[in-house]
Amino acid sequence: MDQRVSLITLGVGDVGAAKAFYEGPRGRPALEVEDTAFFQAGGSILGLWGRGKLERDSAVTDAGGWGGITLAHNVGSQEQVDRVIEEARAAGARIGREPATTAWVGYSGVFVDPDGHPWEVAHNPGFQLDNDGNVTIPPA
Amino acid sequence: MDQRVSLITLGVGDVGAAKAFYEGPRGRPALEVEDTAFFQAGGSILGLWGRGKLERDSAVTDAGGWGGITLAHNVGSQEQVDRVIEEARAAGARIGREPATTAWVGYSGVFVDPDGHPWEVAHNPGFQLDNDGNVTIPPA
Numbered sequence: 671m672d673q674r675v676s677l678i679t680l681g682v683g684d685v686g687a688a689k690a691f692y693e694g695p696r697g698r699p700a701l702e703v704e705d706t707a708f709f710q711a712g713g714s715i716l717g718l719w720g721r722g723k724l725e726r727d728s729a730v731t732d733a734g735g736w737g738g739i740t741l742a743h744n745v746g747s748q749e750q751v752d753r754v755i756e757e758a759r760a761a762g763a764r765i766g767r768e769p770a771t772t773a774w775v776g777y778s779g780v781f782v783d784p785d786g787h788p789w790e791v792a793h794n795p796g797f798q799l800d801n802d803g804n805v806t807i808p809p810a
Numbered sequence: 811m812d813q814r815v816s817l818i819t820l821g822v823g824d825v826g827a828a829k830a831f832y833e834g835p836r837g838r839p840a841l842e843v844e845d846t847a848f849f850q851a852g853g854s855i856l857g858l859w860g861r862g863k864l865e866r867d868s869a870v871t872d873a874g875g876w877g878g879i880t881l882a883h884n885v886g887s888q889e890q891v892d893r894v895i896e897e898a899r900a901a902g903a904r905i906g907r908e909p910a911t912t913a914w915v916g917y918s919g920v921f922v923d924p925d926g927h928p929w930e931v932a933h934n935p936g937f938q939l940d941n942d943g944n945v946t947i948p949p950a
Contacts, residue, residue, distance in 0.1 A: 674883055674943045675818050675851050676932075681878035700947040703914075711815050712853045713944030715937070721878050728880040728928040729906025729920050736870040737877020738821035738861050739927065743814055766869025774843075780869050787879065788868040792816075797855070803814040804853030807840040 675714055678741065681721030681732075682785045688718045691761050691784055712803050721785070735786060742790040744797060744805050748777040754791045755779040815854055818881065821861030821872075822925045828858045831901050831924055852943050861925070875926060882930040884937060884945050888917040894931045895919040 682688035689699060689707045699707040699718075707718045725732040745751055751769045758781035759765050766788060769779035778792035798806040822828035829839060829847045839847040839858075847858045865872040885891055891909045898921035899905055906928060909919035918932035938946040 675854055675856060675881050676884035676945045677882035678815050678818060679880045708947055710947050714815055714854060715945055715947060716815060724878065724880055730876040730922060730928050733873035733875025733877060735873025735877055737873060737875055737879065738864065738925065739877065739879040740819045740864055740868040741815050742817035744816035782870060785878065788870050805816045805855055807848055807850050807855060
């Protein structure tokens with residue numbers, strides 16, 4: 671099957687509160703329909719939906735916490751990592767890991783959104799990052 | 811903060827087994843380093859990593875099951891939905907929801923990978939899908 675990830679949907683307790691967190695400086699979602707908010711995220715879409723509805727729609731059983739998926743937002747410099755982490759902190763996120771250099775010769779921090787979804791914010795010189803925000807694994 | 815999702819990392823029990831599942835017809839990962847496999851996925855990257863390592867790196871506590879994130883892979887037709895679901899079934903996935911028309915005037919099914927991560931495979935005429943696989947929310 672194709673590895674493309676078209677949508678990433680985060681199950682949340684309160685779509686309005688989650689929307690307020692993710693709007694941050696970006697403004698309104700591109701689409702809101704039936705208690706779902708969709709943000710354009712490059713060539714993918716980030717969705718927010720009630721966690722119970724997402725559980726049923728996904729044909730899984732909710733374990734009630736983190737379930738083995740972590741998202742990352744890559745940026746162009748260490749300073750931008752610091753800035754995004756500070757924005758997340760100001761918006762009410764828990765900072766799971768303060769920004770620091772990493773074993774993989776980069777720099778990153780982790781914030782955990784109010785619904786418990788972790789995001790690594792990273793500057794990774796090993797991945798190419800274009801002006802549109804696309805990340806590319808360089809040829810071996 | 812920017813809504814871009816640069817990496818989606820799936821925590822798995824056995825990176826080799828998960829890699830075999832996700833390689834499917836796509837061939838080898840673009841990068842393998844320290845028990846992590848990275849697949850290029852459009853302008854994003856899909857990673858596979860040991861779930862315990864990802865848990866610690868993400869500063870969260872593993873609840874042991876699904877944790878409120880579902881991924882979707884959008885395709886261009888109902889027939890392609892059927893084909894991807896059959897490929898996933900043949901590769902050992904549980905089919906959580908057989909392909910069928912949806913309330914949102916589309917067509918989708920759900921497979922759950924061997925580590926419990928659900929993927930909706932969808933044909934959604936409401937989202938624009940270009941030849942490179944990018945999905946775009948049309949203007950309201």
